């Protein structure tokens with residue numbers, strides 16, 4: 001419990017009263033908190049969800065992101081009560097809801113399929129839940145008006161779902177969730193049936209509604225754009241486990257593994273293998289280029305396409321050859337051969353490039369991402385182990401060597417003269 005625990009002893013009467021109102025608000029806010037503690041769902045081996053824990057703060061918009069089959073929907077359905085957890089506990093507010101049915105959890109849900117009744121009008125679809133909860137008609141009418149206005153459906157209330165566009169149907173599904181006034185809304189790929197333009201529009205609408213109503217949202221998607229643009233926080237999953245739980249910008253700037261690095265960003269981050277050079281690590285397949293005098297051999301170096309500068313063959317940098325260029329309008333994606341590996345660079349506009357031409361690649365030190373050999377761990381450039389000795393001094397030496405080798409002015413030391421092409425490493 002945060003700041004309200006030891007608050008008001010020394011404060012005047014009026015403020016004590018005010019404090020208790022705040023406490024009440026906090027209790028209400030707490031209804032919006034979700035907590036999973038080592039939750040597992042096992043149908044077979046390996047489990048679909050494997051001992052995951054996370055907390056969602058009141059009013060937060062949290063994304064469950066990951067490739068198909070990683071366990072996102074199962075996680076969401078366990079929070080909703082549509083699937084029973086094999087082990088672990090789920091809390092909503094102060095209550096342990098692990099064994100409660102969905103209707104007792106105080107949540108609403110929006111599905112990819114909309115799940116609308118085709119024979120009911122838009123209005124009846126929206127108020128369906130209120131009717132079954134026996135909310136009196138005048139109140140239903142009032143809430144319907146308010147919600148229809150919120151999601152811009154006032155003109156469509158008498159239509160049947162078949163007479164609506166995909167975006168309008170999704171708005172009906174949203175309206176049905178909002179009208180319940182539950183403090184928590186769970187959304188499972190709600191936009192994946194919409195075309196790209198509508199998806200963009202609905203992303204903004206959902207986010208604005210969530211902020212306006214102060215709802216707590218858990219939102220399942222495999223779309224990184226939805227994750228980056230809507231989430232206060234992104235929980236990235238792989239094989240039933242959480243691989244990173246971070247803000248969108250931290251996920252982009254400091255991916256915790258090669259998998260996280262490759263999942264966010266378009267095109268994906270370049271990941272090149274580092275091999276042993278004469279006096280340090282080199283990009284595998286490119287014997288002329290030494291990356292840094294540290295012990296990252298066997299590890300991976302990651303650079304985002306947008307962080308790469310492509311320069312003339314006379315400039316310092318990694319020698320590369322243009323494979324082809326894909327013009328996208330605002331920018332162009334170059335594919336480049338670096339030794340035996342392929343890298344991508346994103347350049348603004350429509351640069352003049354010739355297939356097969358030679359160039360050099362450079363990038364700033366602080367845009368270099370280093371990962372352990374198995375890709376599962378991020379290595380900080382400043383914490384790189386040195387080949388021999390682990391004293392402070394040696395570590396500092398390694399850091400300097402790495403930064404010297406990768407510094408913009410001297411970004412990637414070209415050792416062409418030391419290691420001519422084809423020479424033994």
Ligand SMILES: Nc1ncnc2c1ncn2[C@@H]1O[C@H](COP(=O)(O)OP(=O)(O)OP(=O)(O)O)[C@@H](O)[C@H]1O
Pocket residue numbers: 043048066067068069070071072073074075222
């Ligand atoms: N009812 C079920 N019985 C058995 N296995 C299931 C069941 N539901 C899901 N699974 C399995 O659990 C794993 C996780 O499925 P889940 O639907 O949670 O993944 P997801 O990340 O949401 O994928 P997608 O993006 O494709 O919906 C998958 O291997 C899936 O086949």
